[in-house]
Amino acid sequence: MPFYGYNRPGAKVSQGVRDSFWLQGIMASFPAAFFCIKAFSETDLTEDLKKFDVPTLVLHGDDDQIVPINASAMLSSKLIKNATLKVYKDAPHRMCTTHKEQVNADLLAFFQ
Numbered sequence: 856m857p858f859y860g861y862n863r864p865g866a867k868v869s870q871g872v873r874d875s876f877w878l879q880g881i882m883a884s885f886p887a888a889f890f891c892i893k894a895f896s897e898t899d900l901t902e903d904l905k906k907f908d909v910p911t912l913v914l915h916g917d918d919d920q921i922v923p924i925n926a927s928a929m930l931s932s933k934l935i936k937n938a939t940l941k942v943y944k945d946a947p948h949r950m951c952t953t954h955k956e957q958v959n960a961d962l963l964a965f966f967q
Contacts, residue, residue: 857948858921858947858949859873859947859949860918860953863918876949901934904931904934905935907935907938909937910938910939911937911939912941912961912962913928913941914928914941915927915943915946916946916947916948916950917942917945918946919947919948920948928942939965941961943958
């Protein structure tokens with residue numbers, strides 16, 4: 856529920872999105888899910904981010920309950936040279952699902 860902000864008051868819950876998320880999760884093995892989370896939570900990417908040498912768009916929702924914005928996008932956008940930070944108000948972790956039209960428009964504008 857927190858991935859999509861569905862635990863927030865007044866959230867419009869999509870059963871189709873919930874079913875799709877469940878299906879994606881059930882297709883992953885337990886070890887694969889564990890090692891994925893372990894790698895993301897324990898790997899320091901600071902030095903890698905400092906090496907970026909192309910314009911980079913950093914997108915993040917300010918209501919991400921899974922990866923808080925201050926622990927990720929705010930830091931990475933400062934480490935990456937030529938980074939553009941775009942913050943989506945009230946967007947959850949899975950904002951590419953919940954805010955897909957806005958994300959797609961911003962990606963297209965950035966690429967052009």
